[in-house]
Amino acid sequence: MSAVLxxxxxxxxxxxxxxxxxxxxxxxxxARPGNLATVFNDTSILVILALxxxxxxxxxxxxxxxxxxxxxxxxxxxxxxxxYPEVPIPLIIVEAxxxxxxxxxxxGVLVWKLGIPAIVVTLGTLTIFxxxxxxxxxxxxxNADRMSADFIGLQRGxxxxxxxxxxxxxxxxxxxxxxxxxxxxxxSLYAIGxxxxxxxxxGIDVGRTKFIAFVLSGAIAGLCGYLWVSRYVxxxxxxxxxxxxxxxxxxxxxxxxxxxxxxxxxxxxLGALFLGIISSALPVIGVSPFWQMAISGTAILAAxxxxxxxxxxxxxxxxxxxxxx
Amino acid sequence: MSTVExxxxxxxxxxxxxxxGTLxxxxxxxxxxxxxxxVTxxxxxxxxxxxxxxxxxxxxFTEKGLIxxxxxLLIISGEIDLSVAATIALASxxxxxxxxxxxxxxxxxxxxxxxxxACGAVNGALVTGLGLPSIVVTIGxxxxxxxxxxxxxxxxxxxxxxxxxxxxxxxxxxxVVSFELVLxxxxxxxxxxxxxxxxxxxxxxxxxxxxxxAQFSGVRVNRVKFVLFxxxxxxxxxxxxxxxxxxxxxxxxxxxxxxxxxxxxxxxxGVSILGGAGSIVGVVLAALIMGMVTFGLGLLNVPGIVMSxxxxxxxxxxxxxxxxxxxxxxxxx
Numbered sequence: 001m002s003a004v005l006x007x008x009x010x011x012x013x014x015x016x017x018x019x020x021x022x023x024x025x026x027x028x029x030x031a032r033p034g035n036l037a038t039v040f041n042d043t044s045i046l047v048i049l050a051l052x053x054x055x056x057x058x059x060x061x062x063x064x065x066x067x068x069x070x071x072x073x074x075x076x077x078x079x080x081x082x083x084y085p086e087v088p089i090p091l092i093i094v095e096a097x098x099x100x101x102x103x104x105x106x107x108g109v110l111v112w113k114l115g116i117p118a119i120v121v122t123l124g125t126l127t128i129f130x131x132x133x134x135x136x137x138x139x140x141x142x143n144a145d146r147m148s149a150d151f152i153g154l155q156r157g158x159x160x161x162x163x164x165x166x167x168x169x170x171x172x173x174x175x176x177x178x179x180x181x182x183x184x185x186x187x188s189l190y191a192i193g194x195x196x197x198x199x200x201x202x203g204i205d206v207g208r209t210k211f212i213a214f215v216l217s218g219a220i221a222g223l224c225g226y227l228w229v230s231r232y233v234x235x236x237x238x239x240x241x242x243x244x245x246x247x248x249x250x251x252x253x254x255x256x257x258x259x260x261x262x263x264x265x266x267x268x269x270l271g272a273l274f275l276g277i278i279s280s281a282l283p284v285i286g287v288s289p290f291w292q293m294a295i296s297g298t299a300i301l302a303a304x305x306x307x308x309x310x311x312x313x314x315x316x317x318x319x320x321x322x323x324x325x
Numbered sequence: 326m327s328t329v330e331x332x333x334x335x336x337x338x339x340x341x342x343x344x345x346g347t348l349x350x351x352x353x354x355x356x357x358x359x360x361x362x363x364v365t366x367x368x369x370x371x372x373x374x375x376x377x378x379x380x381x382x383x384x385x386f387t388e389k390g391l392i393x394x395x396x397x398l399l400i401i402s403g404e405i406d407l408s409v410a411a412t413i414a415l416a417s418x419x420x421x422x423x424x425x426x427x428x429x430x431x432x433x434x435x436x437x438x439x440x441x442x443a444c445g446a447v448n449g450a451l452v453t454g455l456g457l458p459s460i461v462v463t464i465g466x467x468x469x470x471x472x473x474x475x476x477x478x479x480x481x482x483x484x485x486x487x488x489x490x491x492x493x494x495x496x497x498x499x500x501v502v503s504f505e506l507v508l509x510x511x512x513x514x515x516x517x518x519x520x521x522x523x524x525x526x527x528x529x530x531x532x533x534x535x536x537x538x539a540q541f542s543g544v545r546v547n548r549v550k551f552v553l554f555x556x557x558x559x560x561x562x563x564x565x566x567x568x569x570x571x572x573x574x575x576x577x578x579x580x581x582x583x584x585x586x587x588x589x590x591x592x593x594x595g596v597s598i599l600g601g602a603g604s605i606v607g608v609v610l611a612a613l614i615m616g617m618v619t620f621g622l623g624l625l626n627v628p629g630i631v632m633s634x635x636x637x638x639x640x641x642x643x644x645x646x647x648x649x650x651x652x653x654x655x656x657x658x
Binding site: 062064110114115116117119120121123124125126127128130131132134135139237242245248249252258259288290291292293294295296297298300301304305308 | 451455456457458460461462464465466467468469470471472473475476478479480577581582585588589592598599628630631632633634636637638640641644645648649
């Protein structure tokens with residue numbers, strides 16, 4: 001099974017390398033390490049969000065409310081900073097993750113305790129959180145002149161040659177890698193996705209584990225709320241509008257199965273980078289940014305067709321092994 | 326017939342339910358909610374109870390409602406289509422292109438409807454032909470269809486639709502009864518008949534409850550699903566003609582976010598998102614409720630973004646309350 005997974009990720013690595021290579025033939029500057037680091041930094045928020053979404057998708061659920069959660073949390077921390085500039089930034093980050101986690105817990109409780117399908121719950125909270133963003137700000141917005149220098153500057157600071165924002169992404173990658181491969185919770189997340197009934201018989205509390213997944217994705221969305229608002233230096237109702245589907249697209253391109261149980265940190269990372277490289281490359285090669293949406297649509301369809309073939313092959317391999325045994 | 330929560334597990338042994346079951350059904354709950362909102366609106370705003378106001382209110386749900394009728398069948402069969410709003414954008418853009426090369430009104434309408442049908446067929450072919458999950462396929466085609474509209478239009482807009490074309494979205498058949506409302510009513514009757522009175526409708530329920538069993542019972546599962554995707558695309562094409570006619574212009578961002586409102590309508594109407602249960606009456610009531618809530622709040626000068634809080638809460642509450650009720654009172658509501 002790991003061979004198949006590695007194969008699928010290698011395919012994505014090859015696709016990304018080919019894409020960068022083709023662009024570099026015409027525009028060598030694009031492939032310079034400095035520029036690639038910039039592309040990674042530009043994609044960091046999407047990478048972090050895709051990792052949070054992946055945890056939910058693994059359990060056969062989906063979180064459509066992440067972008068709205070991001071907007072609401074971003075607005076709340078921006079308002080905190082505008083009204084109480086003396087609050088230290090680490091505390092702001094804790095606030096962002098806590099608010100995000102509470103919003104995620106709201107989704108999680110409805111899925112866990114009432115058994116409402118995740119897609120329905122998060123479809124509802126998608127509009128509720130977005131509407132609340134408007135209400136808490138009274139229809140206004142917070143921009144650069146009301147944010148403190150630390151609030152904006154933290155992620156722009158350099159650490160070992162990379163911006164702090166990139167280090168947030170690196171930390172998220174490490175955290176989710178350890179969580180999914182080295183902890184019982186990580187194994188439960190996969191087990192629920194592969195076979196929920198079997199998971200119950202092995203003693204996994206399916207509802208509670210899903211709840212934890214939603215709290216995690218919520219906390220991640222909250223963290224990205226702060227990162228997004230301080231990066232683009234604007235907190236408004238329309239922040240990241242419709243971005244929930246970009247996050248899911250990154251996961252799908254990264255080979256995370258919407259049917260649950262299949263996916264890896266590397267896949268989510270590569271899926272997000274694939275979309276990030278396209279959006280940075282289009283202006284370089286002189287293609288109108290209006291092409292971006294159609295290209296990501298095509299990429300999603302190509303990825304899902306390729307992955308479906310991969311999953312079928314995997315089934316056959318298992319059958320063959322069973323025959324041999 | 327049967328209640329929403331139980332249909333997946335309990336197959337009714339007879340088709341006519343006792344009176345008590347009817348009174349406690351999902352549809353009756355929706356009727357009560359609709360009446361409550363109607364009375365609240367009438368009390369809250371002096372402008373609500375007026376034939377022209379009520380007629381304007383119907384425009385809030387007719388276009389989305391048309392799509393919701395077909396989407397209900399699709400969701401009952403266990404699939405979903407997130408690309409309907411993008412289909413509207415693409416159909417509208419192609420109509421605008423045809424307009425630039427001097428197409429007349431019948432040609433414009435044909436292009437809109439056929440584009441919708443083609444988009445539905447693409448979704449259907451990808452889902453049934455290649456066996457892919459519909460949620461992912463339609464997230465992909467959603468980007469692709471709207472992406473093509475953006476490639477064609479960029480930041481431009483098409484304007485100057487002919488006067489005759491305006492009838493579909495702005496015309497009235499009789500007094501305050503708009504063409505859109507008549508079309509929605511006719512489509513609702515047609516879909517009710519298709520789902521509840523034909524063998525095709527029984528097959529849709531059978532597939533939603535157990536696709537494997539349906540396959541072994543001789544139902545051509547993939548063909549039925551393909552037809553349902555085409556129907557949903559067709560309705561999105563019709564909605565595109567109506568919306569383009571009503572707005573009188575096309576931008577690539579047209580109908581942004583409609584897919585989620587359509588799905589909210591369907592789920593609010595009592596259709597199980599897991600498939601296998603639902604009714605057209607429920608969907609029509611849900612469309613009416615959403616139209617009244619948004620229109621009533623609009624009369625009170627509530628901004629659209631705040632209305633969306635009410636819609637989201639309505640969706641969660643209407644689904645959560647019967648579950649909570651059953652837990653505390655131990656019987657189905």
